[in-house]
Amino acid sequence: MKLGLVLHELHRSENDLALELLEASERHKVDHEIYHVARDLAKWSQDHVRAIAEIGKQYGQDLDPEPRHEFNLAEKIRERGSDLLGRKSAPALLMLRDLREIYMKASGVSVDWEMLAQAAQGIKHTDLLDVAARCHPETLRQMRWANSMLKVNSTQILVS
């Protein structure tokens, strides 16, 4: 059984995605939709981290149920930087890069959930399947959000 390994990896990548969303949010505080929605979406990943840690116990995994945090100071500096640089167009390119990163990371997480769900189905572990069925759709929504924000902003940013 290699399920533990997948859970371990998923726990890491959900944590990673949550941080990515939070950091991108802070970097683009003046792009208010990104700022607010990315924070809402980070909560989903943080919630997934807790769910994975809980179910992980059944597979001998000792995973931290608390989502990872960054130092508060770094966060404040990024937000302030965003406010100060908000009138320059260079950060706009950075925004596209960040959205792309979120999209890629969420895709990775989505694939992990897919694998886990397949395995859970195979061995008829309904508890695990339930977790995947609850969390995976949210991952897909995170992906679609990043994709849609890329679509909305690319034209303006790249042609101006």
Added chain:
Amino acid sequence: MAGKDRIAEPWGTRTPYAVGEEWPVRVDMHLEDGVTADEVDHWVQTASILHSNGDALDIAVKDDRMVGVRGRAEDRVNHGRLGPKDLYGWQANSSPDRLTRPLMRKRGKLVETDWDTAMELIVKRTNELLEEQGSSAIGFYTTGQLFAEEYYTLGVLAHGGLGTNHVDGNTRLCTATAAAALKESFGCDGQPGSYTDIDHADVIALYGHNMAETQSVLWTRILDRLAGPNPPQIICVDPRMTPVARVATVHLAPRPGTNVALMNGLLHEIIGNGWIDRDYIQAHAVGYSELEQRVKEYPPEVVETICDVPAEKIRETARIIGNAERLLSTVLQGFYQSNQATAAAVQVNNVNIIRGMLGKPGCGVLQMNGQPTAQNTRECGGDGDLPAFRNWSNDAHVEDLARVWNVDPMAIPHYSPPTHVMQMMRYAEDGSIRMLWVSGTNPAVSLPELRRIRSILTQKRLFLVVQDIFLSETAQLADVVLPAATWGEKTGTFTNVDRTVHLSEKAVDPPGEARPDLDIFLDYARRLDLRDKDGQPLIKWHDPESAFEAWKECTRGRPCDYTGITYEKLRGGSGIQWPCNEENPQGSERIYEDGKFWSAPEYCESYGRDLVTGAPLEPDEYKALNPEGKAIIKAAGYLPPHEVPSEKFPLQLITGRTLYHFHTRTKTGRAPQLQDAAPEVWVEMSDGDARSHGIREGDLARITTPRGSVEAKVRISGIRPGVLFLPFHYGYWDTDAGHKPVKAGRAANELTITDWDAASKQPIFKTAAASIRKIKLGSGPSSAPTTTASAPVRPIGWETTGSHNVEVQESLYEAGEGGSR
């Protein structure tokens, strides 16, 4: 005949009627001092544009001047009645400070110029920007005050001619959520209900809708039902003690920002008790099981902890709604401008869908509009949609529009939804929108976080064109100001919330060199020499009627089909409801009568969006829902607001519209009776909060949020504890600084947060965390009206009454007599 002070008695005399009967006629008339009805030279047909009701009225003209107004007895909307804004607001047209000549900025100052110079400057800048950057450099932000012909012309020239995706209207601030919620649930904008549903309903639920102040004539209709036999039960959801709340069977006053939780609690009870129409759901809706699952998480006890509304009251409300035989639901800003706006409004649709309460008399949903022409901005392509409800993500629709306009489909931007105003402001802020043309609206007062907005609009690199009738706060920041004609000075049509189209005819000439908005747009298009793909002028019309005919062609076969309407048909009688075409030559009172919706993938206006992330659904995802002609039930979980109270900001601030004023007081502030009725900004707080802050009625207080502060006199009102209310009409045009605060701010939007509903892109004006502190003892009570939601909790020694020449003649007719009908 009886004279009434309609400032003191905003809703006038009762004319009770019973369920299913016709609403009696009462013709309201207000004329200039010293003028009598028989001295009037002629009466000119129009409807009101000072709220979304669309009251039909005639303008009295004497010696080529407007001298008064009179309701139109035969009209289906108001049966002759007018509200205070209608009765007194017309006087603003003849204010001495109307703009009469174009202005342009020279050495920092706005100076008078002529039309040729002003337009050539705009055209030169447009061409430079097209050359340098392309159409992404140019944005248009329009108003709820134009006519359909004007929105359509702007839509064609901006989308089809310049090829910019940046076109939005201030409907975004009022009712973008109404459109979004209708598109989510029914695949298409357009109200399922009709105002006549009030005549038939046995339960009327008003969600965040202070109808008594926002649509006073419609409220009169409800008051008349309440005064008659078998009155309807009224449900009111509002944190304030509004006139609606005072007559409600049940008043729920939830904590601001928790509407989705409340709706889920109601749905939990309705579904749990089986008060649903299973056959209707089965035959006419998709997505029910997801809703059933979702609302299981919201039993009344859980909802009570989120909303601070007693569980028993939630049960009682659900019982009333669940047992209604004819349920009318109406929604407005209390939901639209709050946290999770679209998700909450969609849950209201869900209530009517699962109860099978659609398409029959008394069974309707009115996702209300804030302005009378809001429907037109949404229909004509002035508000983040393609004209005639065409779906920007459906290639066939774009091709069809290109055929109507005779342009290449690639000429019409459709790579993403048309840009909404908050995003446009962001693009202006980062320097990628370099020309912004604002027509008839006032973002320097009406958008959130005003300090930021002022800093964006005053950037040197932004070329700001403002087209208006007064030198508004925004106009004062412009590079070019174009003087416009307004209502009563130009001809066109507009459509109210229940799809009724009215004709508004020109009664008098505009002052000075002011021009109708249509003429300004046509002139701009001509000077830019916009062409179609055969080299012919892109815009082939030249006056209101020919513009209307062009618009009709654009609507052919679409839900908002206008093809059966002509100016001639609109003259003389009553307004006509779309769709009006060969099949429905008299118009259509209700849509979705047979449970058939305009949601088929190839026909629908929108594939919808994720209610939390706002991401548009891809065509395949939409098709997977299998909505072929069915309503779409979308569930939503509750998410807390993005700004919640803290130690430093322990209260919640909501802002809103009030009875005597309209949108930044541009007109109503210049109508003396209306201005005197609510002369200055106030702040409402509850008795308990006032006591704990050591504040008394009339004290001057400073209200602060992380964005700024405002000073206002306190009115101790029936608002729920923990919440402050500021009316959003007050700005600076009539203060010394003109466009910004000198010392203390007074515009509510100094305080509001830059945040919007991800699905509808409507700014959230109703959940800022705030603090309040007394800064000066009052010398008397606040001047806030006593007739409305701002009524004091205990007597303050005076009541709001009219100042002068307020007398309104109300002519009552017995049922069947019907006056001049």
